[in-house]
Amino acid sequence: MSNSVEANHSAKVEGAINSMSEEKKEDILSSFEGFKSYLGDKVSKGEKLGMNKEQLAKTAQKVADYLAKHEEPRNREENLLHELWKVGDKEQQHHLAHMLVRLVQ
Numbered sequence: 001m002s003n004s005v006e007a008n009h010s011a012k013v014e015g016a017i018n019s020m021s022e023e024k025k026e027d028i029l030s031s032f033e034g035f036k037s038y039l040g041d042k043v044s045k046g047e048k049l050g051m052n053k054e055q056l057a058k059t060a061q062k063v064a065d066y067l068a069k070h071e072e073p074r075n076r077e078e079n080l081l082h083e084l085w086k087v088g089d090k091e092q093q094h095h096l097a098h099m100l101v102r103l104v105q
Helices: 004-018 020-028 032-048 053-070 076-087 088-105
Strands: none
Touching: 004 053, 020 032, 032 053, 032 076, 032 088, 053 076, 053 088, 076 088
16 A cells, blocks of 8 residues: 555544444443454455455554554453553564454454
């Protein structure tokens, strides 16, 4: 992705998350299974739109960046992911995003 396309994509991801109701966020984040189900649904939709693995991972990375900055983990699994995200550099975070996509496929 070019920088302008990536910036636009990043803004869309953040806008979609910001426009989500607190109740919907709570439904998604209250359990790890709920989070995996939501992410799996979004990955499936991305695949149907023709997104490749790298694009899916970049989108997952944007979501994870947002969650790390704006949401508190609500369970042990999310807490572990949050801690791993905090200690990882950008490359490690990107690899973790790839693994999250694979986990929900």
